[in-house]
Amino acid sequence: MAAVATSAYSSCIPANFLHSPLKITNQISSPPPLYISTNPSHVNPSHLQHLYALCNHSCHRFPKLDSDGRVELIDVSKLRTALSNSSVVVSVFTKPELANDLSSTAEVGTRSMGIGGNWIQRVMPVTPDNGKLVGFGRAVSDLGLTASIYDVMVIPSLQGRGIGRRIVQRIIRMLTGKGVYDISALCSEKEGLFFKACGFGEDILGSTTMMYTGTSSCPDAHQTAIYAGRKLLLSPPSRQ
Amino acid sequence: MKIGNVLSPPPASLRAAAAAAAHCRYPYGPWPHHPILAVSHNHITAFMQQQQLPARHDKMENRLPLSPHHILHAGCRNAKVSRLKAAFWESIRSGFMKNNTIQVTESPSTIQEEEEMLPDEFVLVEKTLPDGVVEQIVYSSGGDVDVYDLQALCDKVGWPRRPLSKLAAALRNSYTVAALHSIRKSAGEEGSADKKLIGMARATSDHAFNATIWDVLVDPSYQGQGLGKALIEKLIRTLLQRDIGNITLFADSQVVEFYENLGFEADPEGIKGMFWYPRY
Numbered sequence: 001m002a003a004v005a006t007s008a009y010s011s012c013i014p015a016n017f018l019h020s021p022l023k024i025t026n027q028i029s030s031p032p033p034l035y036i037s038t039n040p041s042h043v044n045p046s047h048l049q050h051l052y053a054l055c056n057h058s059c060h061r062f063p064k065l066d067s068d069g070r071v072e073l074i075d076v077s078k079l080r081t082a083l084s085n086s087s088v089v090v091s092v093f094t095k096p097e098l099a100n101d102l103s104s105t106a107e108v109g110t111r112s113m114g115i116g117g118n119w120i121q122r123v124m125p126v127t128p129d130n131g132k133l134v135g136f137g138r139a140v141s142d143l144g145l146t147a148s149i150y151d152v153m154v155i156p157s158l159q160g161r162g163i164g165r166r167i168v169q170r171i172i173r174m175l176t177g178k179g180v181y182d183i184s185a186l187c188s189e190k191e192g193l194f195f196k197a198c199g200f201g202e203d204i205l206g207s208t209t210m211m212y213t214g215t216s217s218c219p220d221a222h223q224t225a226i227y228a229g230r231k232l233l234l235s236p237p238s239r240q
Numbered sequence: 241m242k243i244g245n246v247l248s249p250p251p252a253s254l255r256a257a258a259a260a261a262a263h264c265r266y267p268y269g270p271w272p273h274h275p276i277l278a279v280s281h282n283h284i285t286a287f288m289q290q291q292q293l294p295a296r297h298d299k300m301e302n303r304l305p306l307s308p309h310h311i312l313h314a315g316c317r318n319a320k321v322s323r324l325k326a327a328f329w330e331s332i333r334s335g336f337m338k339n340n341t342i343q344v345t346e347s348p349s350t351i352q353e354e355e356e357m358l359p360d361e362f363v364l365v366e367k368t369l370p371d372g373v374v375e376q377i378v379y380s381s382g383g384d385v386d387v388y389d390l391q392a393l394c395d396k397v398g399w400p401r402r403p404l405s406k407l408a409a410a411l412r413n414s415y416t417v418a419a420l421h422s423i424r425k426s427a428g429e430e431g432s433a434d435k436k437l438i439g440m441a442r443a444t445s446d447h448a449f450n451a452t453i454w455d456v457l458v459d460p461s462y463q464g465q466g467l468g469k470a471l472i473e474k475l476i477r478t479l480l481q482r483d484i485g486n487i488t489l490f491a492d493s494q495v496v497e498f499y500e501n502l503g504f505e506a507d508p509e510g511i512k513g514m515f516w517y518p519r520y
Contacts, residue, residue, distance in 0.1 A: 144409030228485020
């Protein structure tokens with residue numbers, strides 16, 4: 001495992017180099033070269049907004065789904081605020097041609113411009129500037145006692161390869177480096193399986209996870225309310 | 241590092257004492273938080289308690305080294321080198337993080353945030369005690385919580401001790417720290433007032449979507465008056481005002497009902513909180 005270097009350049013280059021450049025199959029069998037960054041300034045908020053949409057991930061825990069089951073587009077300015085107030089931001093980049101969805105593999109074939117033409121693109125290392133954002137994860141912490149991990153995602157075409165796990169491991173490393181060991185993650189059932197594989201489990205203190213759903217016992221006529229996805233959260237009544 | 245044993249949760253007696261004081265998270269036993277040294281710390285506290293009178297307890301705590309690194313490497317080879325290394329990397333990492341924050345923050349949003357973050361302060365309850373002293377219970381969200389007062393309050397409700405430096409850092413980096421102070425003024429006497437911390441709740445947040453409430457506690461002698469309820473309600477109102485919709489907390493079993501009455505739901509739609517298990 002590349003311990004210190006943040007650029008994980010896999011050993012697939014020599015092997016590919018031996019084959020003819022025209023032999024590009026639909027299924028990429030060797031791991032794609034990745035650049036894992038912990039620098040928040042490498043993340044372009046509008047690219048991130050697009051990534052959320054690709055992964056069908058919402059910032060609301062109870063998102064409103066349209067007829068296709070897709071979440072609504074996330075607010076970019078809110079996303080920017082969330083990014084600047086997250087203690088850890090991990091982003092994963094790869095070469096644009098390897099990050100395409102399965103529907104547009106035709107593009108990949110046309111990239112070969114002859115024996116030597118593809119060579120430069122293959123050996124150029126991936127950087128946040130020339131790469132495409134394919135994975136993300138962030139954590140909010142008080143940098144003393146506790147931390148919470150949010151919004152870990154990888155584009156569908158690159159899922160199942162351990163990229164998500166690497167993102168989580170990087171977040172954990174950043175947090176434990178700052179002395180924070182109490183790291184939580186809020187998960188649905190599916191996400192729970194993922195986090196379990198990353199080394200998470202039920203709370204050893206046996207606490208119950210609770211979220212505010214605003215179902216107050218005494219409704220008040222002057223209560224304010226906000227929408228969080230599809231949940232309408234009633235504000236508690238102010239008393240004198 | 242090869243450490244086989246995992247963490248030891250706080251003894252049941254500590255939890256029972258915390259009765260209605262909501263929840264505290266410190267899954268690593270008493271200070272220091274490193275699992276391998278939880279045992280040696282018990283020896284240290286036992287020794288300290290033998291030597292000191294209760295009245296001087298606070299002062300002795302001050303004299304104990306605040307950095308866990310000191311005890312962590314005592315008796316280990318290369319103790320000094322490890323400590324220096326840790327401090328070196330710490331400074332590099334903190335410098336790195338600071339630089340990043342400067343790059344990402346935009347000025348317009350910061351100005352807007354400053355306007356919104358004006359701290360709240362108001363009197364919740366005011367009553368006159370039989371001896372003529374007027375007692376006010378004041379809510380404030382300005383974060384003016386003295387870490388030593390907080391430590392004393394945590395002791396009162398029976399929570400495990402946590403390193404002061406970590407407590408201070410946690411307070412500093414929380415989005416909101418709501419505190420309840422009791423201010424006692426003798427009738428007729430101007431100027432002299434007794435201010436005591438009697439409750440606190442804090443929340444971390446990314447200022448946009450998510451917030452988690454940690455460390456809710458109320459002085460046992462002031463419990464049962466609805467002060468905890470007022471604390472949480474005001475905190476929720478503040479968060480909802482900022483359009484922060486995901487408000488989470490991890491409650492001990494004895495306070496689940498308390499939060500249910502405030503509008504919280506346990507495991508809504510199967511959503512659970514999972515925690516990292518360090519494996520060495």
